[in-house]
Amino acid sequence: MKVESTYSAATAGVAAAGSEWPGYRGVIPIKLNRVLWASNGLLIPGMVFFLWQLAVTRHWVPEQLLPPPSLVWSSLVEMLASGELWEHLSISLGRLGLSLLIGCIVGLLLGAMMGVSRQARAYIYPSFSVLAQFPVIGWVPLLIIFAGIDEALKVAAITIAVVPPVAINTFNSIVNISGKLLEAARVFGFNPLQVVFRLIVPATVPGVFNGLRQGIMQAWLALVFVELLASSEGIGYLMVWGRQLLQMDLIVVSMLVIGLVGLILELLLGWLEKRVQPWQPAVSEKRQGL
Amino acid sequence: MKSLLHHLAVTFQKHDLRGWVLPLLALLVWQTVTWFEWVDTRLIVPPGGVFAVAHAEMQSSAFWLGVAASLGRDLLGFALGSIAGIVFGCALALSRVANSLLSPSFHVIRQISLFAWVPLLSVYLGYGELSKLVLIALAVFYPVALSTHEGVAGIERKWLEVARVYEFNRKQFVWRLLLPAASPQIFTGLQLGLIYAWLGTIGAEFLLRSYDTIGLGETIFRGRAAFNIELIVFGMLVVGLVGYLLSQGAMHFERQALRWRSSY
Numbered sequence: 001m002k003v004e005s006t007y008s009a010a011t012a013g014v015a016a017a018g019s020e021w022p023g024y025r026g027v028i029p030i031k032l033n034r035v036l037w038a039s040n041g042l043l044i045p046g047m048v049f050f051l052w053q054l055a056v057t058r059h060w061v062p063e064q065l066l067p068p069p070s071l072v073w074s075s076l077v078e079m080l081a082s083g084e085l086w087e088h089l090s091i092s093l094g095r096l097g098l099s100l101l102i103g104c105i106v107g108l109l110l111g112a113m114m115g116v117s118r119q120a121r122a123y124i125y126p127s128f129s130v131l132a133q134f135p136v137i138g139w140v141p142l143l144i145i146f147a148g149i150d151e152a153l154k155v156a157a158i159t160i161a162v163v164p165p166v167a168i169n170t171f172n173s174i175v176n177i178s179g180k181l182l183e184a185a186r187v188f189g190f191n192p193l194q195v196v197f198r199l200i201v202p203a204t205v206p207g208v209f210n211g212l213r214q215g216i217m218q219a220w221l222a223l224v225f226v227e228l229l230a231s232s233e234g235i236g237y238l239m240v241w242g243r244q245l246l247q248m249d250l251i252v253v254s255m256l257v258i259g260l261v262g263l264i265l266e267l268l269l270g271w272l273e274k275r276v277q278p279w280q281p282a283v284s285e286k287r288q289g290l
Numbered sequence: 291m292k293s294l295l296h297h298l299a300v301t302f303q304k305h306d307l308r309g310w311v312l313p314l315l316a317l318l319v320w321q322t323v324t325w326f327e328w329v330d331t332r333l334i335v336p337p338g339g340v341f342a343v344a345h346a347e348m349q350s351s352a353f354w355l356g357v358a359a360s361l362g363r364d365l366l367g368f369a370l371g372s373i374a375g376i377v378f379g380c381a382l383a384l385s386r387v388a389n390s391l392l393s394p395s396f397h398v399i400r401q402i403s404l405f406a407w408v409p410l411l412s413v414y415l416g417y418g419e420l421s422k423l424v425l426i427a428l429a430v431f432y433p434v435a436l437s438t439h440e441g442v443a444g445i446e447r448k449w450l451e452v453a454r455v456y457e458f459n460r461k462q463f464v465w466r467l468l469l470p471a472a473s474p475q476i477f478t479g480l481q482l483g484l485i486y487a488w489l490g491t492i493g494a495e496f497l498l499r500s501y502d503t504i505g506l507g508e509t510i511f512r513g514r515a516a517f518n519i520e521l522i523v524f525g526m527l528v529v530g531l532v533g534y535l536l537s538q539g540a541m542h543f544e545r546q547a548l549r550w551r552s553s554y
Binding site: 044141229240243 | 306308309310311312313333387390391392393394395398399400401402403404405406407408409410412413414485488489492493496497510511513514519522523525526529530533534537
């Protein structure tokens, strides 16, 4: 009987995804239920915060290792007010933007070339597919030799991170355009321009966008990596600086900012995805169950 | 003889020779510019030098120890991260309470870029093996947890009902329904996880270096410290090839493991 009950609880969890929390149903108004349900998510952060504060006030951990929340907050406010945080962040975002621009152009061209021309595909694809599986950060030591440790290094490293996902997704989405669609275009007597703009572009938008999403995430990863490894400004450098001085508040503030930028990027991409392909639900939306 | 010729013909058709043009051309250009010293050969080292260093390194046991250490780190971190990811993903997909408690925090923390954890890890766990393993496991955890959740949440209700009719106990439920039904997504997550594990391994060896670390990353840093560019290029090629082989191996394994599905 016990087995049965745990089991049915488990299956109910899978089956009932999307409905309200069963525990409160009927007892309290639906709106309140929803609020209570959503506030569950704050429980864990709240507990962590409480423990953090407790550990500081009870001196469980030396203050150098665990700064009080108030210190993190005041550092954040101070760095925002002095413009220091924004300065580092804007440098990082500038690097990100430039590399994304170059990486997307190269990736799109490469992917489109391999997708459209069989010749190009036969020549380029084998080398590309091997190189694309090299971990991005493995390139960095070599790049340091050629590009030094200045801007060129960061832009090159991030660009290398962006190209493979954009190119692969572009390539795949062009190759996967169904023959039926092309046939239909022929039946309707589309001219080449119409084929490109009314068939190929709309058919490849989801794939290309997916590539762009992966590219941006890879770029963000690579950016933080190179800034940690070799940099004298930028948000990653701020963390290195904090680590060297053992100023934990600086490290935590930087992590918060990095997380926030990541969150904004993801939300922005979800919003953009809806704009460019309103006929499909966003990937982020599909994942909202988690 | 005839069958051999036939076999060769098929092989050559299958392996399109045009794919070799680009790498060979690159090698030729590389050889030419270094041969005629059109470039600074201290920076752009000749291919022969890289081959010589590769040959010497492959003779030394230190190099192989480094490769073994990196691979061991990679696989151990992968195992830890993927087990945690599968358990976490299942828990979130199966329990509404766990989902409501954990998923908001998970989605916010997930946004912190992997390597942004490095300074914090180094403060609390030092620069030893533990902090490296934690970083690798974290790199694996996210993709595996996300895919597992997707797989388990997508299990059809019909199958759950069948399991209930057959009165599966909890063990049977997990091993005979849950994991098999979600296996395609779980394997996708594991494959991604393996790629990220290698990225995390190299990143950890670069960013969490200590004097007693051994590994491929250390080989590269040895080259950098001695301005031995041949060694850097060689180390980089090995890092890339191991990454390539790992993901090829994962794909092969996935095909093998999911073969039973195609019999339906």
